Amino acid sequence: MAAISREEVAHLARLSRLAVTEEELDRFAGQLDVILQSVARVGEVAAEDIPPTSHSVPLTNVYREDVPTPSLSQEAALSGAPDAFEDRFRVPRILDEED
């Protein structure tokens, strides 16, 4: 298995929306390399004909009767929000000013 580089960690952090520091990049690159070399052993055993198992119990869709039931109030839904405005979640801007 390929070793994981510092640049690769930085790329994965960007994909994960993690603004890691330079010091973390150095530390994680070494640690992740050791971890990934160790876990790569899974490649030694599982042959083509082995089916994968994603869950130990069969998954089933859960349906309920199509009837109105009480839901969270607006106040309760917003109670943990980092910011709210006029009974709505206020989020950081997603468009540039010229957009």
Add this chain to the structure above:
Amino acid sequence: MTDLTRLSAASLASKIASKEVSAVEVTTAHLDRIAAVDERVHAFLHVDREGALEAARKVDNGEITGPLAGVPIAVKDVVTTKGVPTTAASKILEGWKPPYDATIVERLKQAGMPILGKTNMDEFAMGSSTEYSAYGATNNPWDLGRIPGGSGGGSSAALAAFEAPLAIGTDTGGSIRQPGAVTGTVGAKPTYGGTSRYGLIAFSSSLDTPGPCGRTVEDTALLHSVMAGYDPRDSTSINAPVPDVVRAAQIGKNGDLSGVKLGVVKEFAGDGSEPGVLSSFHESLEKLVKLGAEIVEVSCPHFQYALPAYYLIAPSEASSNLARFDGVRYGLRAGDDGSRSLEEVMSLTREAGFGPEVKRRIIIGTYALSSGYYDAYYGQAQKVRTLITRDFQSAFEKVDVLVSPTTPFVAFPFGSRTSDPYQMYLADLFTIPTNLYGGPAISVPCGLSEGLPVGFQIMAPTMADDRMYRVAAALESAVGSFTPPEL
């Protein structure tokens, strides 16, 4: 007067039912104990004094009855509790009060169990020592300089310190059993799907299993029977009767294991366990043989791949589950000064809110799921899961339960494994196969090594949770109990 904090949950329930003591007295005794010792143990992140006393008063007023009515309980902070702070020991959820209860919490409330508070843990249940809590580590009551196990170190330490008679934990790779082992308490992982995950803050959805923690096997079984059972709000919940674990524990207490076959896993023998752990394990096996059990060596050749498979599957699921912590709907938001984009605010929020182990696992998971590596890592790990399940099924054709030490080593000093994450992961070597398979397993104290507790693990087939309780109760009767030094 009897120190109420030293009694078993079964004994407390009996005294409350007969009105020998009130639920308020019992709850107050535990709240006072928390006030007296928790500064040193740090088992709790939040104590809900008023909520617990209000629930106790309802029992004393006769509004709720049941097998554990009035017996207080501590709940791991990864389980949502309506109106009570729930952080998963992470800065990203600091101060968050969920607007709903988890199903298992609803069941505790319906059973009349006062919730004392929320217990400390590794952040988002990722860790084996509770050193990765964003709010400081929990100390092992047996030796305050050592780890209480993880991720549910707070729940197990609360029991060992007599701050609570019962506690709730969650077990993704051993997070109930491993802390149980190193604190000298009992911890059970029920069959996956036997207890509802609705209201758990998800770490690895295909593995996470809430379960009971107690100081005796019977207490643990009593709590198991209160919290288990089908939940239509959880698509992985098993719609089948809960095995009678309480009766199994009571039968086991009589100490007769005639005809029970215990499987010892050959591949666990050369694992580098500490000598004191191995000698306690073998002495326990001898005691079980004297009770009538038969020992059979079984081979589970793929167990050696369980740890690597787990450390690909769990981070992969975690990287997906933790995407919801983006600073938009709840929890922390960082860097939102009007000059940054949504994406920048998300990245800064997650950088500020997540600790090192969570970041490591998110990055590993992202790597394992990324294009080009998926087949080599995540896909292979899921195939290994199939092979491990086949190993279990084949073993259970020959034996009733499998047994092993719960952990390869006793509680280690703080800081001794944090610099090398893979060395930390080895703490879960014996517990992880069960999570990949989905069956139940329990850890019972079986002796001391260098003055510290050793755990004995019993694994059973799926939905045969009662079988492991029977063997666990028999072992407990044979080895006796172990009490930590006074705090």
